[in-house]
Amino acid sequence: MRIEIKDLGFGYSDIPVLKNINLDLNNPQFISILGPNGVGKSTLIHCLNKILSPSSGTVLVDGKEVSEYTLKDMAKKIGYVPYTSGDSFPLSVIDTVLMGRHPHSNRRSNEADLEKVYEILRKLKMTHLALRSFDELSAGQHQKVMLARGLAQEPEILLLDEPTSNLDIRHQMDVTRMLRNLSHTQGIMVIMISHDINIAARYSDSIILMKDGTVFDVGTPEEVLTEGNIMEVYGVESRIITEDGHPHIILKDNIPDEETLWDPSESSCTMPNTGCLKG
Amino acid sequence: MNRNQIIAIAAVIILAVAGAAVVLVTSGDDGPSDMDTTGRLMVYGNATNDDYLDNEDVKCLEDIISSGTWDKEASPLADADQDGSITEADVDMVKRLVNGESMTVYYNGYSGGDPAICKVKYPIVNCVVAGTNPAMILKSIGCQDLVVGYALGTSPDTVYFSDIIANGEAVSDSILKVDEEIFSELGTRTIITQDSASYIKNESTFVLSGADVVRIAASNTQDSLSSAITLGFLMQREESAQAYAKYCDDLLADIEKKLEEVDEKVTSLSVTMSNSVGGTTSDYYDATTRAGSINIADWNTTTQKYEEGAEWIHQYPAQFIIHARTLGYGEIDIQKTWTSNGELFSDTHAYKNGNYYILNGNIPVHLRVAYMAEIFYPDIFGEGYGDKAHQEYVDEFLDNLSGKYDVSEQFVGVISASDVS
Amino acid sequence: MADRVKDRSDMRLVEYSEIRFKYGLQVHKKVLFTVLCLALAVVGVGVTLSVGKFDIGFLESYIIIWNHLMGVEPTTLMGETKDFIVWDLRLPRAIMALFVGAALAVGGVVMQGVMRNPLADPYTLGVSSAASLGATLCIVLGFSLVPGLTKSAGTMVNAFIFSMIPIVAITLITRFKKTTPTMMILSGIAIMYVFSATTQLIMLYADPDNLADAYSWSVGTLGKSSWENLPVVIAVTVVGMALVSMMGKQLNILSAGDKISTTLGVDTGRCRVLLMLLVSITTATVVSFTGTIGFVGLVAPHVVRFFIGSDNRYVIPASACLGALLLVLADCVAKEAGATGLPVGVITALIGGPLFIALLIRQRRKVWN
Structure with a gap:
């Protein structure tokens, strides 16, 4: 499968959120999208699946323009x-995940659908929650159920918007690893917006690093996650070490000399938890 | 004693007794004496409790003073100055009233919707009238020229009230209200209106500015005549008021007499507005009874609503249903009136037997009785009974329509199934 | 955000067969609930036939119906009246209650799902104030949109046409601008204010007779039920409810959110408008015959969800049955209350309010977030 993004631009009014995005994503792989808040990561993936329609440029999925797909075909x-x-x-939980079968089923959900749902629940180790009501679950379990729903669609491409932000670190790694395996064994292109650089670095095949509504860099984790890039995009000093063959980012705890007040218009202070201090 | 003396004494005794009987029978007989007319002039000072304020009342008061006993049942209206006792002051006041002197008089009116003793500056030389019933009475007693302002709602009967509308000014959009500013420009100090508290809610404002608000009940036969006579006195038009009272009394007497021929009374129900079925305390209950029927309503509220699809009305299978609506003296769309009102009652016995009638209700109460009597007992009263009585009323008492309005042609008194088929 | 699992044993792997079995049980429970409500509704019809201000014995009512069906004519005047009361007044009214209650409840389910708001009901788009305005125009001003009709027919037609205004307005707006459920609710509120202000203005100058009529129209009554009205109501409500129940799955997906719906292949704009259109037509039809009967559409879906959860494929039919049951029972009470009976809208309000509060207090499952 292939996603070609050419000169993609999007804005709600005159203020552009995305500009000049060009990407060519090929073959099943696990791709992470990284970047500070508000840089347009969610907007980008929304332009891929018909949730939003681009203001300019084109998006081709498997050679066909996204705007030409019907909703149902896109859902498949x-x-x-x-x-x-x-x-x-x-x-x-079962019924929630069953929703994911909708693009493939017609009138009623049948036995085959239920079996598929069960398989997904088993993989995500959630069978004991199958008959519970969705609102009785913890935030982390919510996220797993939504992930299950997405998987139930049996898609060729899976887009995820920070699917692990509410899970504890063990489960974060579990799910991310599972997603990576999914892309390698099931031949799915998984594109995940990630909030944790290190976990992304450990499992991703490619990383798309975004800044100010456009793609700053794209490539393997080693290629993209450099100290220079981190400083430019996040405004944070760091040190990259290699561990188990994967880059690992250690954040240095320092404040740039010029900044004594937190100025929200300064893009370098958009990275959370980096201690932009006042006074 | 010898025979001649006995005969002489017997003759004297017989003559004396006869004479006394004549005196007894003819005393106090100054007016139309056939009807029971006690208490209709509701002004305090009317010690004789009849329709007049005259020297009879002066005499009666003097008798009470001299005898020292005041039979409050026989003379409830004796205390002219309302000080609690009968004194020379009362005598004096009545004497001056008989002379027509200006003063404040007390009368039986209404306050806050309940009967109360009220006062008013006498005589009433002009007024503003609020409400159709009071306005009708003023016209019937010949006081329409004294009306300088009127509140008859947004669509008053322009035929019946043509003179009041022409000579007076509209004082508000609503039948219940009088605009204070307009009132103050009209140069009158009196408002005449209905007893109900929903009329002239801001009465106190008018009273504070020195005006009088005279409230009368006018919706049943008795009350409307009392009001007519009382107003006639207060406005110094006793003659025309008495003439109107006589007319009504005669009409009712005629109806009562004819009703004696009835062996079996019919049963009835009365309806007002679109679906308010009259109870035992409603005025139409009174009217249907006086017209000789048995009104089988047994609830003691004034009305009970009959909503579409309700079952309760079928527990009262009256032979006749009289549905009174205010249709006025002008032109009426008979078909439309029939359909829009009759639809609701089309499942009742009365309707199915052709005995559902729509009555044009804003006519004097006594005429309503006449029309209804004709409906209930057409053989006894004959066709046109109601119209005839009505024509008399129009010609004798309505200045603006007398001789120019043919009731049988121009007025739709009753709409029945046969009028629309 | 504590993990709900207390100990390891809870986290065991559950076999498919066990889950399948339990799932099937749940489905059976839902169906059973629906059937139960339906059965009770039928019983309710039976009860309401012998209830009313006109004294007819319990058994006698059924004998009268039986006789009527067998073609036996009543011989006495009283017999004729009783036959009229039971056959021409009570029976059509009971059937009307079934279908009106069902339609309103289903309307409530759909509107709550489409608007994603638990406080929505069939009138949320502004239907009740629009209908009231239409009715008031005819009752007070004698103005009928279709000329030449009698007052009652004109009122019905006015009410129907005006009830359709909100959905037409929304459909036009969505053509030009993507409208979220929140915007639709706001538009409904705006319509409500405009229409009820106009209605109030008209009522200020109405004479008391028309005022009372216009007011009681809006309270909602089943009194106008008759064999002539019934076919239209049954036809429209049955078709409306059937079409809606075929979209149960889509309604589930719509309730999950616009983004999810889109990515699952459901055209949110179109689906929403179609569902609301179906509800509007059904509700407008019902309203023109009964006025605006409240609370059934709001409360019935919540009661149902309390017992069987929120899967609309089951909630829709279950609400239909419960709504029918509720309205039939409310009408029983309405017929006996007061000196002359009360409009059923008063009873639904009296029952609906406390019922809602009881639900809120006793909820064991959060049926809304």
Whole structure:
């Protein structure tokens, strides 16, 4: 499968959120999208699956323009796992995940659908939660269920928006590893917006690093995660070491000399938890 | 004694007794004496409790003073100055009233919707009237020229009230209200209106500015005549008021007499507005009874609503249903009125038997009785009974329509199934 | 955000067969609930036939119906009246209650799902104030959109046409601008204010008779039920509810959020408008015959969800049955209350309010976030 993004631009009014994005993503692999908050990561993936339609440029999925896909066809090709669940009237876990079968099923969900759902729950080690109501789960379990729903779509491409932010680190690694294995064994292109640089570095095949609404760099983790890039994009000094063959970023705890006040317009202070101090 | 003396004494005794009987029978007989007319002039000072304020009342008061006993049941209206006792002051006041002197008089009116003793500056030389019933009475007693302002709602009966509308000014959009500013420009100190508290809610404002708000009840036969006579006195038009009272009394007497021929009374129910079925305390209950029917309503509220699909009305299978609506003296769309009102009652016995009637209700109460009597007992009263009585009323008492309005042609008194088929 | 699992034993792997079995049980429970409600609704019809201000014995009502069906004519005047009361007043009214209650409840389910708001009901788009305005125009001003109709027919037609205004407005807006559920609710509120202000203005100058009529129209009554009205109501409500229940799955997905719906292949704009259109037509039809009966559409779905969860494929039919049951029972009470009976809208309000509060207090499962 192949995603070609050419000169993609998007803005809600005159202020552009995305500009000049050019990407060529090929073959099953595990891709992480990294970048500070508000840089347009979610907006980018929303432009890929018809949630938003681009203001300019084109997106081709397997050679066909996204705008030409019907919603149902798109749903069969690209799965989506959102950042939060908006489910206002919660169903049981099984029924929630069953929703993911909708693009493939017709009138009623049948036995085969249920079996597929079970398989996914088993893989995510959630069978004991199958009949519980969605609103009785913890935030972490919510995220797993939404992930299961996305997987139930049996997509060729899976887009995920920070799917592990509410999980503890063990489960974060578990799920990320599972996603990586999924892309390698099931031949799915997994594109995940990640909030944790190190976990992304450890499992990703490629990393897309974004800054100010455009792609700053793209490539393997070793290529993209350099101290220079980190400083430019996040405004943080760091040291990269290699551990187990993967780059590892150690954040240096320092404040740049010029900044004594936190100025929100300064992009270098958009990285969370880096201690932009006042006074 | 010899025979001649006995005969002489017997003759004297017989003559004396006869004479006394004549005196007894003819005393106090200054007015139309056939009807029971006690207490209709509701002004305090009317010691004789009849329709007049005259020297009879002066005499009666003097008798009470001299005898020292005041039979409050026989003379409830004796205390002219409302000081609690009968004194020379009362006598004096009545004497001056008989002379027509200006002063404040007390009368039985209404306050806050309940009967109360009220006072008013006598005589009433002009007024503003609020409400159709009071306005009708003023016209019937010949006082329409004294009306300088009126509140008859947004669509008053322009035929019936043509003179009041032409000579007076509209004082508000609503039948219940009088605008204070307009009132103050009209140069009158009196408002005449209905007893109900929803009329002239801001009464106290008018009273504070020195005006009088005279409230009368006018919706049943008795009350409307009392009001007519009382107003006639207060406005110094006793003659025309008495003439109107006589007319009504005669009409009712005629109806009562004819009703004696009835062996079996019919049953009835009365309806007002679109679906308010009259109870035992409603005025139409009174009217249907006076017209000789048995009104089978048994609830003691004034009305009970009959909503579409309700079952309760079928527990009161009256032979006749009289549905009174205010249709006015002008032109009426008979078909439309029939359909829009009759639809709701089309499942009742009365309707199915052709005995559902729509009555044009804003006519004087006594005429309503006449029309209804004609509906209930057409053989006894004959066709046109209601119209005839009505024509008399129009010609004798309505200045603006007398001789120019043919009731049988122009007025739709009753709409029945046969009018629309 | 503590993990809900207390000890290791809870986290065992559960076999497919066990899950399948339990899932099947849940489905059976839901179906059972629906069937139970339906059965009770039918019983309710039976009860309401013998209830009313006109004294007819319990058994006698059924004998009268039986006789009528067998073609036996009543011989006495009283017999005729009783036959009229039971057959022409009570029976159509009971059937009307079933279908109106069902339609309103289903309307509530759909509106709550489409708006993703637990406080939505069939009137949320502004239907009740629009309908009231239409009715008031005819009752007070005698103005009928279709000329030449009698007052009652004109009122019905006015009410229907005006009830459709909100959905038409929303459909037009969505054509030009993507509208979120929140915007739709706000638009509904705006419509409500405009229409009810106009209605109030008209009522200020109405004479008391028309005022009372216009007011009681809006309270909602089943009194106008008749064999003539029934076919239209049954046809429209059955078709409306059937079409809606075929979209149960889509409604589930819509409730999950716009993004999820889109990515699962559901055209949110179109789906939403279609569902609301179906509800609007059904509700407008019902409203023109009964006025605006409240609370059934709001409360019935919540009661249902309390017992069987939020899967709309089951909530829709279950709400239909429960709504029917609720309205039939409310009408029983309405017919007996007061001196002359009360409009059923008063009873649904009296029952609906406390029922809602009881639900809020006793909820064991959060059926909304």
